[in-house]
Amino acid sequence: MTKVEPVPMAADEQAAKLFRRRVFYIPGYDPIHPRRYRELYRKESAQQAEITSYQIALAPKKTQGAYGWQVTSQIKGACAVADIEVLVWSDIVRDSMSNSIPATYLQLIRTAWAYIGSGALFRLMRLRKGPVIAALYPIVFLLAQLAIAIAIGFAFGKLVAALTHTTLGLLAGLAPIPMILRWFKAHDNRVFAYYLMHDYAYSAQSNGANPPELEARMAEFTSTIRAALDGDYDEVLVVGHSSGAHLGVSILSDVIRAGLPAKHPPIAFLSLGHVVPMVSFLRRATRLRADLVFLSACPDLTWVDVTAPGDGCAFALCDPVAVSGVAPLDQRWPLILSAAFTQTLSPERWKALRWRFFRLHFQYLCAFDRPADYDYFQITAGAVPLADRYRNRAPSKSRITAAVNRYTSIQ
Structure with missing residues (x-):
């Protein structure tokens, strides 16, 4: 070089x-x-x-x-x-990302409701599907992580119950769930699910304010x-x-x-x-x-x-x-x-x-x-x-100008 x-x-x-x-x-x-x-x-x-x-x-x-x-x-x-x-x-940004795992899942529910409940998500899809998929990605990924943790916990509980011959062993299945979710969060630098969840939640928490x-x-x-x-x-x-x-x-x-x-x-x-x-x-x-x-x-x-x-x-x-x-x-x-x-x-x-x-x-x-x-x-x-x-430069012929937003109030 x-x-x-x-x-x-x-x-x-x-x-x-x-x-x-x-x-x-x-x-x-x-x-x-x-x-x-x-x-x-x-x-x-x-x-x-x-x-x-x-x-x-x-x-x-x-x-x-x-x-x-x-x-x-x-x-x-x-x-x-x-x-x-x-x-x-x-x-x-760092302060907004300091939530616990349960708080992040609560954010997930609120953010999904902000975009899906208002109809904004479906209108955004009429523009570009890529960023909408990026917005749905952390929701789907975090729910998948929770499902995996619950499934492993349930299997572990059944195993303990079978070995101890008591239904109380099923309660033991709750123990691995927090540990598995913490493991997922510790490796989020590879999948960015928590990061993206916090990103979209930051704007959605006040509905755009x-x-x-x-x-x-x-x-x-x-x-x-x-x-x-x-x-x-x-x-x-x-x-x-x-x-x-x-x-x-x-x-x-x-x-x-x-x-x-x-x-x-x-x-x-x-x-x-x-x-x-x-x-x-x-x-x-x-x-x-x-x-x-x-x-x-x-x-x-x-x-x-x-x-x-x-x-x-x-x-x-x-x-x-x-x-x-x-x-x-x-x-x-x-x-x-x-x-x-x-x-x-x-x-x-x-x-x-x-x-x-x-x-x-x-x-x-x-x-x-x-x-x-x-x-x-x-x-x-x-x-x-x-x-x-860029004087006299024409805009891209593929620009999108369709007004698809439901909320247009400026006051």
């Missing part, structure tokens, strides 16, 4: 032309420390730079913030520097982004991945509604692998639906949404505003684009990743060995603003 060196910035005239960007990355429902995203960026950016023949390098962060890094790049002769910050809410602790954190993010708009940047870019996409919608709506500085840098929003309908289709998601209406017609930013049909965990090519049933007459955003995994990944790479559903959900943040017009690293670290990069 070609060694990637930091971009030299010696000449004054070169420094004067240096493109400066502030990037805020909003993760999805992820309990992992944000250093994971820095390492992913470091590794994948080096691979993409070699494939596409440009220079990119990482350095420690130069700005305030909980966690971040700085990137310098030289692409087609243009130099740029980006200060990237992860807007951390992994602690909230943001929990108070999340609203408080979003207010902090809003203040952080607003402060960056007073800085000397050529672009302020917010990236929202997975669940982070719908958080980004609300956060940016709050930033813009509160008022922008007179000479603020261009604001850009890149949503990746969104799962917006999983929240916007719930009854009490009025805050999110109102923000979708506002942001989709807002002239103060550029909003590009990138998904791929190969990502079974996202609502690929679904316009999050239109499918939620709240598209205003003057809708201008988002621009719906496809990352087209089957075309932008080589046949060998696609074969290796095709059935790794969770890895594919993060492909938007990774290198493509057959890149087209979507390059995460050029977008976040290059010298071309998002608005210019």
